[in-house]
Amino acid sequence: MNAENKVERHTMAVLVDNEAGVLARVIGLFSGRGYNIESLTVAEVDQAEHTSRITVVTTGTPMVIEQIKAQLDRIVPVHKVVDLTTETHAIEREMAMVKVAGTGEKRVEALRLSDAFRARVIDTTHTSFVFEVTGTPEKIDAFIGLMRPLGLVDVSRTGVVAIARGPEAM
Amino acid sequence: MAAQTMTGAEIVINALVDQGVDTIFGYPGGAVLPIYDALFQQNKIRHILVRHEQGAVHAAEGYARSTGKPGVVLVTSGPGATNAVTGLADALMDSIPLICLTGQVPTHLIGSDAFQECDTVGITRHCTKHNWLVKSVDDLGRIMHEAFYVATNGRPGPVVIDIPKDIQFQSAEYAGMQNVAHKTYRPRVKGDIEAIREALELIANAKKPIFYTGGGVINSGPVASQLLRDFVQLTGFPITSTLMGLGAYPASGKNWLGMLGMHGTFEANNAMHDCDVMINIGARFDDRVTGRLDAFAPNSKKIHIDIDASSINKNVRVDVGIIGDCAHVLEDMIRLYKAKAIRPDKAALADWWKQIDVWRDRKSLSYKASDEVIKPQYAIQRLHELSKGRDTYITTEVGQHQMWAAQHFPFEKPNHWMTSGGLGTMGYGLPAAVGVQIAHPDALVIDIAGEASIQMCMQEISTAVQFMLPVKIFILNNEYMGMVRQWQELLHGGRYSHSYSESLPDFVKLAEAYGATGIRASTPGELDAKIQQMFDTPGPVIFDCLVDKKENCYPMIPSGAAHNEMILADDEDSASVSEEGKMLV
Numbered sequence: 001m002n003a004e005n006k007v008e009r010h011t012m013a014v015l016v017d018n019e020a021g022v023l024a025r026v027i028g029l030f031s032g033r034g035y036n037i038e039s040l041t042v043a044e045v046d047q048a049e050h051t052s053r054i055t056v057v058t059t060g061t062p063m064v065i066e067q068i069k070a071q072l073d074r075i076v077p078v079h080k081v082v083d084l085t086t087e088t089h090a091i092e093r094e095m096a097m098v099k100v101a102g103t104g105e106k107r108v109e110a111l112r113l114s115d116a117f118r119a120r121v122i123d124t125t126h127t128s129f130v131f132e133v134t135g136t137p138e139k140i141d142a143f144i145g146l147m148r149p150l151g152l153v154d155v156s157r158t159g160v161v162a163i164a165r166g167p168e169a170m
Numbered sequence: 171m172a173a174q175t176m177t178g179a180e181i182v183i184n185a186l187v188d189q190g191v192d193t194i195f196g197y198p199g200g201a202v203l204p205i206y207d208a209l210f211q212q213n214k215i216r217h218i219l220v221r222h223e224q225g226a227v228h229a230a231e232g233y234a235r236s237t238g239k240p241g242v243v244l245v246t247s248g249p250g251a252t253n254a255v256t257g258l259a260d261a262l263m264d265s266i267p268l269i270c271l272t273g274q275v276p277t278h279l280i281g282s283d284a285f286q287e288c289d290t291v292g293i294t295r296h297c298t299k300h301n302w303l304v305k306s307v308d309d310l311g312r313i314m315h316e317a318f319y320v321a322t323n324g325r326p327g328p329v330v331i332d333i334p335k336d337i338q339f340q341s342a343e344y345a346g347m348q349n350v351a352h353k354t355y356r357p358r359v360k361g362d363i364e365a366i367r368e369a370l371e372l373i374a375n376a377k378k379p380i381f382y383t384g385g386g387v388i389n390s391g392p393v394a395s396q397l398l399r400d401f402v403q404l405t406g407f408p409i410t411s412t413l414m415g416l417g418a419y420p421a422s423g424k425n426w427l428g429m430l431g432m433h434g435t436f437e438a439n440n441a442m443h444d445c446d447v448m449i450n451i452g453a454r455f456d457d458r459v460t461g462r463l464d465a466f467a468p469n470s471k472k473i474h475i476d477i478d479a480s481s482i483n484k485n486v487r488v489d490v491g492i493i494g495d496c497a498h499v500l501e502d503m504i505r506l507y508k509a510k511a512i513r514p515d516k517a518a519l520a521d522w523w524k525q526i527d528v529w530r531d532r533k534s535l536s537y538k539a540s541d542e543v544i545k546p547q548y549a550i551q552r553l554h555e556l557s558k559g560r561d562t563y564i565t566t567e568v569g570q571h572q573m574w575a576a577q578h579f580p581f582e583k584p585n586h587w588m589t590s591g592g593l594g595t596m597g598y599g600l601p602a603a604v605g606v607q608i609a610h611p612d613a614l615v616i617d618i619a620g621e622a623s624i625q626m627c628m629q630e631i632s633t634a635v636q637f638m639l640p641v642k643i644f645i646l647n648n649e650y651m652g653m654v655r656q657w658q659e660l661l662h663g664g665r666y667s668h669s670y671s672e673s674l675p676d677f678v679k680l681a682e683a684y685g686a687t688g689i690r691a692s693t694p695g696e697l698d699a700k701i702q703q704m705f706d707t708p709g710p711v712i713f714d715c716l717v718d719k720k721e722n723c724y725p726m727i728p729s730g731a732a733h734n735e736m737i738l739a740d741d742e743d744s745a746s747v748s749e750e751g752k753m754l755v
C-alpha cells in the first residue's frame with residue numbers, strides 16, 4: 001500500500017461559535033460525507049466570546065483528511081480548524097470513570113492496579129469502586145482491559161481532548 | 171438611518187428592500203401570514219405567486235442565475251418548507267445564491283408536533299449553505315443581512331431563515347443595513363500570488379494545454395468571463411467548459427472545443443485526456459466530467475482555481491491549487507503573464523491544434539438527418555437559427571433534450587443558460603424560465619423540455635399566464651424518458667422498464683386549458699413556420715414538438731470509461747459498458 005492510500009488517524013481542533021445547531025452541522029458533515037468519527041468532544045471554552053472547541057479524532061487517507069479539514073473550515077460558524085496531528089506536536093488526553101464491582105482478592109487487585117495507573121478512587125462501597133483515570137486513549141484502553149476480569153461493570157469516557165505543545169494558541 | 175421600532179414582519183420587508191430586492195417568489199400559509207400582510211401594505215417589493223413551493227425556488231434560481239443577484243423565496247412552515255427542499259438542494263449543488271424565508275410555528279409550540287410544524291433547520295441543514303432559526307425578534311434584522319452576506323459571498327449558495335410566527339408579530343428596533351460582514355465567515359477572494367506564479371510557470375512551458383472552465387466563472391460575474399476571453403486570446407490555448415460554464419467563453423470563439431464530459435465533444439474530451447497542462451477555472455472535477463478517475467488526463471499537470479478550498483484535491487489531485495475568486499485570480503494571472511512577457515511555445519501549440527483539428531473532423535455532434543421525422547438535434551438547431559438577433563435565454567429540464575440543448579444551442583454570453591447540472595432536477599426548467607422572464611421581461615425565454623420532465627412542474631404555466639410572462643415551453647416529445655431509455659438500451663438489454671411516457675396529456679389542449687397557446691409540429695417541413703409562430707405569439711406557449719422516439723444522445727462516455735473511450739453516433743452498435751461502469755450512475 002502506498003502513502004496515498006494509507007489510512008491515518010488525525011486529531012483536529014475546531015473552534016466554533018457556540019450557537020444552536022453547530023454540533024449538528026459538524027456531526028452531519030461527517031455522516032453525510034461518510035467520514036469516520038473515532039471520538040468527539042465539545043465544550044464552551046470562552047464564555048465571553050461564546051466559542052466552543054470541538055476535538056474530533058478521525059481516520060482517512062491523506063486526501064480524505066485534507067478534505068475533512070477543508071469541509072470543516074467552510075461551515076459558516078467555524079472560526080478555525082487545526083489538524084493537530086500534521087500541524088503541531090499535540091498532547092492528547094482522555095478521562096474515564098471506571099466502575100468495578102467485586103469482593104475479596106479481585107477487589108484488592110483492582111485497587112493495586114489502579115495505583116499503577118495513577119487512577120483515583122472517586123466513589124466506593126463495600127462491593128465496588130469508581131476509578132477516575134486520565135491519559136492517552138491507549139492507556140485508558142489498557143486500564144479497562146485489566147479491569148475486565150476483575151469485575152468491570154461500567155465505563156464512561158470523555159473522548160479525546162488535545163492541545164498543541166508550546167506557547168502558541170491554536 | 172436611526173433605528174426604528176417595527177414588527178418582525180416589517181423588519182423582513184425593510185431588510186429585503188435595504189438589500190435591493192424588488193422581487194420575491196412565494197406561496198402563503200398560516201405561518202407567514204404576518205409577512206404577507208406586511209407585503210400587502212407596501213409597494214417596493216413585487217411578489218410572484220407560484221403554484222408550488224418547488225417552483226418558487228427554481229424560479230428564484232432562474233432569476234439569480236440570469237441577473238447575478240440573489241433570488242428570494244417566501245414559503246410557509248411544514249409542507250411549504252418541505253416542498254422547497256428539492257429546489258434548495260438544486261441551488262446548493264449548482265452554487266446559486268438564494269435566501270429562502272420559511273414561516274415556523276410560534277416559538278412556544280416548537281417541538282410539540284404542532285400543526286404544520288417541521289424541523290425546517292434540521293431538514294434543510296444538509297441542503298443549504300447555512301440556515302438560521304430566529305429565536306428572538308431582536309436578532310431578526312442582523313440575521314436577514316447576515317443571510318444575504320453568506321448566500322452571496324464565497325461560493326454562493328442557498329440559505330434558509332426560519333421565522334416563527336410570534337416573532338413576525340413582535341416588535342424590535344431595526345437599525346437598517348449595517349456591519350454586514352460576518353463574524354466567522356470571511357472567504358478569500360484574492361489568490362495566493364506564489365501559487366499564481368507557479369501556475370504561470372506551468373502555462374509558460376505547456377505544449378498541449380487546455381482551459382477547462384465551469385460555473386464558477388459565471389458565478390464570479392461578467393468581469394470573469396471577459397478576463398477569461400482575454401486570457402484565452404493571449405495564450406491561444408484551446409478551451410472547453412462544463413455544462414454549468416457554457417457562455418463564459420463564446421461558442422463562436424475560435425478556441426472553443428465545445429462542452430466536455432459524458433456528452434461532450436470528441437475534441438474536448440480527447441484534448442482533456444491528452445493535455446499536458448490543464449487549467450481548471452471554477453469547475454469541480456465532477457464525475458460527469460472526469461469519467462474514470464484513474465484514467466483522467468493521465469499525463470497532465472493540473473492547475474485548479476476555485477473559491478471553495480474544499481473543491482481543491484477533492485476528487486482529483488492537482489499540482490497547483492489556487493483558492494480565490496475567478497475574476498481576481500485571472501486578473502493577477504493576466505497581469506503577471508504580461509509582466510513576465512510569457513510567450514507560449516508556438517510550434518508545440520501549432521502541433522497541438524493540428525491534433526485537435528483531427529479530432530474535430532470526426533464531427534462528433536453530427537446525426538442522421540431526416541426529412542420525415544423531426545430529429546431533436548435539428549429542432550434545437552432551428553430554434554437557435556430562428557432566434558438569432560434576439561436576446562435569448564434558454565432553460566432546460568433534465569434528460570436527453572438537456573444534453574442536446576447544451577450541444578446544439580451555442581451560447582455567446584454568460585448568464586443566458588440555466589440548467590440543473592449538479593442535482594439533475596426534472597421540473598427545473600419551467601419555473602426557472604418564469605424567474606428569468608420576470609427579470610428580463612422583453613427577452614425571449616425558452617424552456618427546452620422533455621415530455622416527462624415538463625409534467626413535474628407543469629403547474630407553473632399558470633404563474634406564467636397570471637403574470638403575462640411570454641415563456642416558450644419547447645417540448646422535444648419523444649414519448650420516452652429518453653435518457654432513461656438510452657441507458658436501459660445500453661446497460662439493461664433493451665428492457666424498457668417504466669420509461670415509456672404513457673397517457674400523455676394533449677399538450678396543445680393543456681396549454682389552452684391554462685389560457686396559454688398550444689402549437690404542435692410533427693414534420694421537419696413545418697417546423698420553421700411553427701417556431702416562428704411561437705415567437706410571434708405574445709403570451710406563454712407550449713410547443714409540442716414530436717421528435718424521433720428512438721434517437722440517442724451521442725457522443726457519450728459510458729459510465730466507468732475514460733475520456734478517450736467515447737461512443738460516437740456512428741459506432742453506437744459496438745457500444746458496451748463495463749460491469750464496473752454499470753454500478754455508476
Ligand SMILES: Cc1ncc(C[n+]2csc(CCOP(=O)(O)OP(=O)(O)O)c2C)c(N)n1
Binds near residue numbers: 571595596597648654
Ligand atoms: C426529479 C427527477 N426524477 C428522476 C430523474 C431521473 N431521470 C433523468 S432523465 C429522466 C427522463 C427524462 O425524460 P424527458 O423529460 O422526457 O426527457 P428526454 O430524456 O426524453 O429528453 C429521468 C426519469 C431525474 N433526473 N429527476
Ligand SMILES: [Mg+2]
Binds near residue numbers: 652
Ligand atoms: Mg422524453
